[in-house]
Amino acid sequence: MNDEPAVDLGGIFRREVGRCTATLIRVLGDVDLAEDSVAEAFAVAAERWPVVGVPPNPGGWITTTARNKALDRLRRESSRHSRHAAADRLQQVRMNDDHDPELQDLDDLVDVVADDQLRLMFLCCHPALSPDAQVALTLRLLGGMETPEIARSFLVAEDTMAQRIVRAKRKLRDNHASYRIPRHAELPDRLRPVLAAIYLIFNEGHTSTSGDDLSRVDLSSEAIRLGRVLVDLMPDEPEAAGLLALMLLTDARRPARTAADGSMIRLSDQDRTRWDRDKIEEGSALLRACLRRNQPGPMQIQAAIAAVHAGAADDTTTNWQQIVTLYDGLLAHQPTPVVALNRAVAVSRAHGLEAGLAAVEALSDALADYQSFHAVRADLLAQLGSRREAIAAYDEALARTRNPTERQFLQERRSVLR
Amino acid sequence: MAQYLLSVWHDEEYVVDFSGEDMQRLGAQVGAFNEELTAAGAWVFGGGLQPASSATVLRGDNGSVSMTDGPYAETKEQMGGFWVIEANDFDAALEWTRKATLACEGPVELRPFQSE
Numbered sequence: 327m328n329d330e331p332a333v334d335l336g337g338i339f340r341r342e343v344g345r346c347t348a349t350l351i352r353v354l355g356d357v358d359l360a361e362d363s364v365a366e367a368f369a370v371a372a373e374r375w376p377v378v379g380v381p382p383n384p385g386g387w388i389t390t391t392a393r394n395k396a397l398d399r400l401r402r403e404s405s406r407h408s409r410h411a412a413a414d415r416l417q418q419v420r421m422n423d424d425h426d427p428e429l430q431d432l433d434d435l436v437d438v439v440a441d442d443q444l445r446l447m448f449l450c451c452h453p454a455l456s457p458d459a460q461v462a463l464t465l466r467l468l469g470g471m472e473t474p475e476i477a478r479s480f481l482v483a484e485d486t487m488a489q490r491i492v493r494a495k496r497k498l499r500d501n502h503a504s505y506r507i508p509r510h511a512e513l514p515d516r517l518r519p520v521l522a523a524i525y526l527i528f529n530e531g532h533t534s535t536s537g538d539d540l541s542r543v544d545l546s547s548e549a550i551r552l553g554r555v556l557v558d559l560m561p562d563e564p565e566a567a568g569l570l571a572l573m574l575l576t577d578a579r580r581p582a583r584t585a586a587d588g589s590m591i592r593l594s595d596q597d598r599t600r601w602d603r604d605k606i607e608e609g610s611a612l613l614r615a616c617l618r619r620n621q622p623g624p625m626q627i628q629a630a631i632a633a634v635h636a637g638a639a640d641d642t643t644t645n646w647q648q649i650v651t652l653y654d655g656l657l658a659h660q661p662t663p664v665v666a667l668n669r670a671v672a673v674s675r676a677h678g679l680e681a682g683l684a685a686v687e688a689l690s691d692a693l694a695d696y697q698s699f700h701a702v703r704a705d706l707l708a709q710l711g712s713r714r715e716a717i718a719a720y721d722e723a724l725a726r727t728r729n730p731t732e733r734q735f736l737q738e739r740r741s742v743l744r
Numbered sequence: 745m746a747q748y749l750l751s752v753w754h755d756e757e758y759v760v761d762f763s764g765e766d767m768q769r770l771g772a773q774v775g776a777f778n779e780e781l782t783a784a785g786a787w788v789f790g791g792g793l794q795p796a797s798s799a800t801v802l803r804g805d806n807g808s809v810s811m812t813d814g815p816y817a818e819t820k821e822q823m824g825g826f827w828v829i830e831a832n833d834f835d836a837a838l839e840w841t842r843k844a845t846l847a848c849e850g851p852v853e854l855r856p857f858q859s860e
Contacts, residue, residue: 501748502833503835504832504834
């Protein structure tokens, strides 16, 4: 028994859940029913796969099993009038409800996955939802993230986030929102919240707020994949290309972000020969092409910042003044405290530690609950020789991280000061 | 097809004066919008309301009914009129609402009716 390879159900879940849910919503015409039946299908998989092995097309297996679970449920609840339409729709999917999903050719069901995910992206990011609700719904339905994870990445309480997601789904359902890709004329307005959502998924994958690995490769890769689909759909939209460039240039650092023992390495200490040159080249080429359109936006500016880092041989030869200038431009588009915090770090390099610390401390009210604020402040205080204050700031940062790798990093920084 | 309520919101006391220049313009715009709704088969019902001070609230409790003068919600903003429309989906309803707010030059709230 111990010779059996362990089934990486978590990995399969993260890879497949968004695609399965997106397809099931199209097939069922009901978001909640799709989510529930996909969860049921994964529960069946958790029981069966360790015994019989993972099927060759796990996503197809999940999709078909979920669809059959939904059909069972609709039959049980057939007295409920509102679900008759969904049941009728299901019958049109050419499949026998009693077939064995593992033996069936599943290609035609999972073929249209990219389109389904794009439909779901535009549904989740519907402009009649608040931006917070848009991003939360995207992470829940397309990223397959649990509500507590989403709550942490938004810096809000879990029950607030749960309510936000329930209300958003309910609003779309009550208003009879269609599952479609917007017409060409609507696309620019519908795109902005989609870009924001994809970038947040990428960041959640890049630095997970919980879990054992610093990087959640699947979410980052998924965000990059969605970014590519968007660039294909909207080749004339420089911000879509800017987002993809930003994600590629950031993701290129992944091999250098963690040491052999799994601990985190800061940008300034990373071995840049380990950066992924292919991703840097692809991201830089995309960025050059979209900057030529001369329609700057927040995604392109952030990509330009990442490109400045990618073009520097090391931390000390980085053009920090250029980075401060780019952050000034970004603040004009996005006047948020987190952007201001990143700008403050660049200020500390371009204009000295005191100037950087002053810029950081100006944000103490807005970012009191933000882990990075306390970590950045602690680092600057330590470099300035304010040992006691730095230790207190590391304690504040440690109280706000759930990522073991990040925690270890902070603890090491703190212990050096003792 | 689904039904939606498009409600128009005003300050509490507005003057219904059809001879004024603004009302002339609004009346023409809303009339054109109503015609467009009707031509598209989206029109169910609609109309403007007299000011909220003309309202009366009745409250039934255990078989007895009390009556008070004035609108139910004592807020500055009151509903000044509404449409009930039929639309294919949310986006179609939003498109009608976009036209409605431009026609009546005031905020319009879109709400879906409960499904049967």
